[in-house]
Amino acid sequence: TIPVMFFIVIYxxxxxxxxxxxxxxxxxxxxxxxxxxxxGVNLQIGIIVVxxxxxxxxxxxxxxxxSDVAASGAVGLFPWTLILTISGMIMAVxxxxxxxxxxxxxxxxxxxxxxxSIALVLIFFLQWTTAITAAYSSGLALSNVFxxxxxxxxxxxxxxGILLAISGIVNYFMPFVTTLAAWVTPVPAGMATEYYIxxxxxxxxKPGVYWPGVVAWCIGGLVSYKSASFFVPAINGMxxxxxxYTVLAQIV
Numbered sequence: 515t516i517p518v519m520f521f522i523v524i525y526x527x528x529x530x531x532x533x534x535x536x537x538x539x540x541x542x543x544x545x546x547x548x549x550x551x552x553x554g555v556n557l558q559i560g561i562i563v564v565x566x567x568x569x570x571x572x573x574x575x576x577x578x579x580x581s582d583v584a585a586s587g588a589v590g591l592f593p594w595t596l597i598l599t600i601s602g603m604i605m606a607v608x609x610x611x612x613x614x615x616x617x618x619x620x621x622x623x624x625x626x627x628x629x630x631s632i633a634l635v636l637i638f639f640l641q642w643t644t645a646i647t648a649a650y651s652s653g654l655a656l657s658n659v660f661x662x663x664x665x666x667x668x669x670x671x672x673x674x675g676i677l678l679a680i681s682g683i684v685n686y687f688m689p690f691v692t693t694l695a696a697w698v699t700p701v702p703a704g705m706a707t708e709y710y711i712x713x714x715x716x717x718x719x720k721p722g723v724y725w726p727g728v729v730a731w732c733i734g735g736l737v738s739y740k741s742a743s744f745f746v747p748a749i750n751g752m753x754x755x756x757x758x759y760t761v762l763a764q765i766v
Contacts, residue, residue, distance in 0.1 A: 518639055522624075522632055523601045529627050530608035543607045546615075552746065560695020560748040562595065567702040571651045618687050649675065693739075699748040700734030700755035707756045712763045726762035730755045 531537050576582050606617035609626040616622050624633040653668025704727050709715065738751025
């Protein structure tokens with residue numbers, strides 16, 4: 515799927531710039547619904563942190579060396595995230611200038627850019643691989659929390675995801691991403707605090723439900739969700755969750 519994605523990105527950007535009449539017209543675009551710089555930064559940070567929270571499901575087979583972890587972020591994540599974000603922005607601005615009302619919807623964007631056949635490939639191949647990894651992570655997480663087979667939890671997660679997709683959850687994409695940015699980002703904050711501060715760089719399992727983690731997550735998520743006008747909400751929630759986890763872990 516990687517070669518397919520590269521082709522889609524390159525072709526889509528060239529098509530978008532051509533329809534816009536040149537790349538110089540991109541800064542002149544005025545969105546119908548304005549978003550502040552802080553909101554944009556929060557969404558971007560939130561999305562990256564959410565993805566990083568689940569990446570351990572796949573990177574756990576890496577060699578346990580700082581150089582490998584640093585290389586995976588510096589080479590495998592950062593440049594491609596930047597390139598895909600800029601490419602998506604160019605395609606979205608072009609399609610919005612042509613009249614679509616949902617430039618966040620990649621399928622609508624590609625159809626508007628006369629890339630319908632490529633959009634079909636995107637649905638069947640790229641989204642298929644994405645859905646597989648999402649179902650795998652969900653099944654792995656659920657089987658660690660609830661009793662039962664990882665197979666059945668993975669199947670349940672996949673079915674629920676399909677039902678949500680059919681029901682039109684994509685129409686609530688921005689609120690969904692905002693909610694993820696608020697409520698998921700405190701989770702890796704607690705995990706990092708446990709590993710680096712509480713456990714001193716050792717992996718120590720906590721038996722049953724570990725309430726310091728639950729409380730830190732709930733309060734951190736609430737702070738992130740309610741602090742939209744102060745600094746970066748996702749970072750606010752992470753800081754609060756980390757501090758609370760440190761204090762509560764010492765008490766418990």
